[in-house]
Amino acid sequence: MSAGTFSPAAGRTGTATKLALVAGLALLVAACAQPTPYKPRLDSSTGFSEQQIDGNRFRVTFYGNDVTPRETVENYLLYRAAELTLQRDGDHFVLVEKDVERVTDYYSNGGWPGGYSIYGGRWPGSYGYGMGWNSNTYAQNRYQAYADILIFKGKTPKDDPKSFDARTVIQQLGPTLRYPQPR
Numbered sequence: 339m340s341a342g343t344f345s346p347a348a349g350r351t352g353t354a355t356k357l358a359l360v361a362g363l364a365l366l367v368a369a370c371a372q373p374t375p376y377k378p379r380l381d382s383s384t385g386f387s388e389q390q391i392d393g394n395r396f397r398v399t400f401y402g403n404d405v406t407p408r409e410t411v412e413n414y415l416l417y418r419a420a421e422l423t424l425q426r427d428g429d430h431f432v433l434v435e436k437d438v439e440r441v442t443d444y445y446s447n448g449g450w451p452g453g454y455s456i457y458g459g460r461w462p463g464s465y466g467y468g469m470g471w472n473s474n475t476y477a478q479n480r481y482q483a484y485a486d487i488l489i490f491k492g493k494t495p496k497d498d499p500k501s502f503d504a505r506t507v508i509q510q511l512g513p514t515l516r517y518p519q520p521r
Contacts, residue, residue: 404479419502422487429493431490438482442477
């Protein structure tokens, strides 16, 4: 092939190779992503935190990443509330208020050269090609939950569906927790 000619097949192969490479990298990154482990939210954007609001009232939060299911975020929130209750010498806690929010972040790959079109001329060999610019935007959902709890000593009221025995919550949810891997 001479330096001045264009082969549509060669353009397709280059574009297909680029797209396959981008798709392969995306799969690799997705395969490496792990749900948020049960951990404090110190200097990262995921994990649990709490704040004392008044006497025996606390706000507990848990922030998951984009591969942490909503159910996990809710379970980790309840587990942290139970842990906090026992740390504060309580026996049970009452969920005064609770909410789980889905947060959607939008990302764009910024575009990459791709696609081509052939436009013809009047004379043989007088055709060329033009490059398009492809851009993909995608959404990632993540969940964050918060609860305002009241911590109490004594037996858990049986007639209050918002009351939880801290030791029972720890016993039931503890085996489902996933902790950070040591480095």
